[in-house]
Amino acid sequence: DVKVTQSSRYLVKRTGEKVFLECVQDMDHENMFWYRQDPGLGLRLIYFSYDVKMKEKGDIPEGYSVSREKKERFSLILESASTNQTSMYLCASSFSSGSPYEQYFGPGTRLTVT
């Protein structure tokens, strides 16, 4: 079974702090994704990566950056957390862009910025 894990289920940070959210997948997937989910807004793509050290902006990249130094790990970084970044963050992975296959999601991290 594909497993996608995220470093924390719940996180509380202060405004201005630098925040790291880590995601690891164990199925050798090429693609990895970071989403945020807010009530009434569905899943919105922040960043994705299709290979090590490669990254692409999603729909809402402002205020975020990412890092993919190893194939299995994709990190989301909030350089200076703000209250409007309070949200549920979901990581996902999938096989390469050329395949029709679905994404596999991690359990999510509920981040609160105070």
Added chain:
Amino acid sequence: ILNVEQSPQSLHVQEGDSTNFTCSFPSSNFYALHWYRWETAKSPEALFVMTLNGDEKKKGRISATLNTKEGYSYLYIKGSQPEDSATYLCANKEAGKSTFGDGTTLTVKP
């Protein structure tokens, strides 16, 4: 249709009712459509991967159809059970990434 749209936004049914909801997506340059089920306190999990016009997939009491020419997919649940309560997401897979609809939240009352 420029984005992925799902309707209705929410649905409340009684146990045993059959129900269906709709996903609309851009019909040009179609590649694949995914349906996911997202239960409370869990991760979204894929139900179906659909790639061909006219595709019909089935998993137990849940089935889905696909019309790529007109850009829509239907999800059907026959004889809803309380454990079917969840948010059902569809996603239009493009090159590398997917665009998700806002989902249909189904509540099945015993």
